[in-house]
Amino acid sequence: MSAFVSIYGIVTMISDFWTGSDAASGCYKLMTVQNTDGNVVNFVITPTTYFVYHTIISVGDPVIGFYDANVPVPLIYPPQYHAIVMARFTQDQNIKVDFFDSQLVSSDGTLKLTIGPATQIIQENGQPYTANPANKNLIAVYGASTRSIPAQTVPYMIVVMCPLTS
Template identity: 40%
Template sequence: MKKIAPLALSVLLLGTVSAYAEQPTTEGTEQVEKAGTFIQHRGNITAVEQRENAQLFTVDQDDNVFNFYVDDKTLVFDEHGNEVKLKIGDTISLSIYADQPMILIYPPQYAPPVVIVEKDDTANSVKVAQFDENFLSDDGQLKLNLNEESVIINTKGEKVPAKELQNYNAIVFYGPTTRSIPAQTAPEKIVVFPKLEEEVVNPEIAPEIQAIIGEDYKEVDGKIMVPLRMVAEEFDFKVASTGNGAIISKGALSYTITRGETKYGHNRALKHFDVAPALLEKNKTYVEYDFVKELLNHIK
């Protein structure tokens, strides 16, 4: 992703902050490095696989391979804030929560809220962060100069007042910056989305599973039901459809599940659900949360 633009261009485009562009300055007596809410992973997409209600992309980052999921909730933009589709060959930067629980499997798998497609022909940059009431990023590296004409919208395209920016996560699309510390910029566009703590979190669901399913769970007869394939494949289990159910396997482990049946096979043993697996959404089978929690225990 492109870095700081030449100083001359900064002076032309950032009249509101040009006075600071003469030389590097600091806004306080000491510049303290802080950890941000998000961390980034970057690389080139080398493969894509269609999964149930999501796509799994494989990325090669200097011979370090990782996978990431994209579904209809994932925000995918280019460096100007235009919505784009991902394809093999794209250079991408994905942002994930720095403190989000990770599944210990190889290659690593992520479910990023934001993916940015990088292009060689643009000088724009993108920052995914949280900002305080002074419009300073949580890592202390970027300050926004906003005015009444600043474009700030939510994921539905609705305008958001600048004074409410601190209540959201923000994707900032910007061009030149000053050479001050922190760098300052007048962003071209800002897209905001809810903070993680504002998303629905069920205390009964393990954080590793919550990170995968988000709000995609149901309650049937007092039992939490979660999407089977989505979680099992994230845990690196193979899921083979049987027409009215599935066989879930990994190494020596094997489970045979049938929709509408409380009995299910575990290797050569027979076990029981309290609530039978069911097709609660189109082409999506849900099972008891306790079952996928058992799958999680097998990979820990």
């Protein structure tokens, strides 16, 4: 099971990332992010990295990036993580990437989703998701939440991270 971890910061550089294949040239990017403490991380952006609202990120943008803490990373500085989800950070929205159980409670028990009539539920490709989103990895985009434990919210959008099959 994935363990999603987030990092917030300002994009300081975006460059091409060489994968060793001319066929993939230009398809991979290295996004350097610096947090408020001055720490720097690199996110490897791949063709499968999901950008919330399909937003184009530029140098100087505040972003939040999510990676899977269970995936091995090279022991280099600055740390380099494979970005699963990236989003431009705004004050009026929160983003949570996590596994949500049958009651739509996140795996860390901090957030419970309540689907409202205006909640948009989609797949990563932008198409409507018509099944029950419970027991899946989800990207929840929401505003205000209660101060209860877990916090409860009616999300603006839920993106279902459908598993890839062959």
